[in-house]
Amino acid sequence: MADALTDAHHKWIADTFGVDPTSYGDATSGPPSASSAGSIMDDLRYAATTAENFLGDVASDVKIGAEKLEQGAEGLIDKAGEKIADAVDTVKEKLGLETPPATAKPIGPITLSSQTEATAPGNRARTKLGVGERVTLTVNPGPGNWHASGAKLSAKSGSKITLTAPDRPGDVEVEVDVGGTKKTIKFTVIAPSEVHQVRVSTEHYTAAQIGIPTPLPNAGFHADIYLGPDDVNFSAVSFLEDEIGAKASGSWAAKNGEGHSPNKSALGCTNKVSAGLGTKTVAQDHCWSGYVPGLVLTDWTGQSTLVIPWHWSCGSGRGLIARVTQSVVTDKAGTTTISKAGASFTAALS
Amino acid sequence: MSKRALALLMLAPVLLAPFLLALTAPQAIAQTPPRTETRPMSQTIPMAADPAVAEKLADYDRTHTIEALKDAADAAALHDGEPTADAHARLANWIAILARFSRDLDSDFDPDHPPSMTIIPPGKFGSQYSPGVNPKDVKDPEMRAAYIEAIEKNRILLQNFGTNTKLHEAHEVILEHAANSIADAHQTLGLTNATADTMLATSPISASDRERLRSALK
Helix, strand or coil, rough: CCCCCHHHHHHHHHHHHHHCHHHHHCCCCCCCCCCCCCHHHHHHHHHHHHHHHHHHHHHHHCCCCCHHHHHHHHHHHHHHHHHHHHHHHHHHCCCCCCCCCCCCCCCCEEEEEEEEEECCCCCCCCCCCECEEEEEEECCCCCHHHHEEECCCCCCCEEEEECCCCCCEEEEEEEECCEEEEEEEEEEECCCEEEEEEEEEEEEHHHHCCCCCCCCCEEEEEEEEECCCCCCCCCCEEEEEECCCCEEECCCCCCCCCCCCCCCCCCCEEEEEEEECCEEEEEEEEEEEEEEECCCCCCCCEEEEEEEEEEEEEEEEEEEEEEEEEEEECCCCEEHHHHHHEEEEEEECC | CCHHHHHHHHHHHHHHHHHHHHCCCCCCCCCCCCCCCCCCCHHHHHHCCCHHHHHHHHHHHHHHHHHHHHHHHHHHCCCCCCCCCCCHHHHHHHHHHHHHHHHCCCCCCCCCCCCEEECCCCCCCHHHHCCECHHHHHHHHHHHHHHHHHHHHHHHHHHHHHHHHHHHHHHHHHHHHHHHHHHHCCCCCCHHHHHHHHHHHHHCCCCCHHHHHHHHHH
């Protein structure tokens, strides 16, 4: 049993939380709620210690690399924030500020079902989610009181609520309490780790089309972009390519160091998912070799390569998806192949 | 007072700082910056019956964030399956939500033709460069200036395409929720076809949405 509270404790609680603890009953002998006000102090201290230990544990897991360090720190803050928010909720409940509504004791068993908001992938009862993905949770019979660790809920009580997966990969557990009968469901949340492209059109220009006297190697395509894996939906994710310089040699040597300076704003994803590819994004990629004006060679052998880091973001979460290679390879005869993330096109010199 | 209690009291400011922050500004963590753009609002756009839904819709009307519309739908579906809800109010809520789509969806939007995330410099010889070439590598100053301008236009094109995509997708999702919720109101709360028909007939929602809700009652 915690120590009895004095007037100084009462004043401190009143100043801190803006409430009079004595109005919730005799704190020294226990308020009307299940816990004593003394245990509030224990809860606060425990929460603070837990948060402190948690910070230490997570800090030791921070991996090398500036991005991972940054993300580790931001994730740490988010998770510490969640711990604190949970503790605040606990304190509010102890003080009677936020008592969950009483729910009727169910007759018979209760069922807890989940259905992803996105209709793709087809299994909407799946418990593997993309970061930021939304899921409808239904308890029957309801209503119930809900609690989630590591995710946002649209309401704390009700029969049908929406869970929003966290901005970063991890595990989520949701519990619903219907009149003392509890059910839990667990989710695994992942971030995109693959980039795939599917060619939708091709490009090649003859000398006449360009308006030059002799042909130059060139090839290109437009492609739809997908972020994988394909077993979740990444509609809440945005992505961005990094600025990077080309490494070029041979007939493409003039392109060496040429900057690939992509769109500055992150682009989003649709809610469409294709098997073997992933979630389709809202933009296409235009992969095009360009050409080197004025070049006349008998051996066109050459290569230009961009190794482009692709990053995802979702709310405050972000990270590296993959390093995607975009390459242009030309053989002696001038036949050119351009490829990126599984899509490619080859055009002969003309 | 025991030493333990005294020590706790002395440590209180340190222990409580994060809690105080969370208690005094619980919304600050989750909020996203509202968009500054506003759109004209029809005088006939209906209000939701449920204050929680109305609050989210007011938020959407002010910010035009898709999340606010989804939050409104979450609030409208919260009591699905419960026998004590008000069927008339539930239908009014969904009509108010779907009316926003009727007002804001761009009927000319073509989701099958997304823009490219990068472009080549404009002009006859702009195609010598790869899409997304850094403007500083474009040697001709006129072409470079035109390219910078075109990049900004493409950025806006991409942004609008993304917004329209999200709004269309949210419409599909929310319409599914609405149909399920209205079907539940029919089965659990006794919402009659006649009542629903009367409300839907005068509602400012699209004909296809109206039909979808009607079919949910069958």
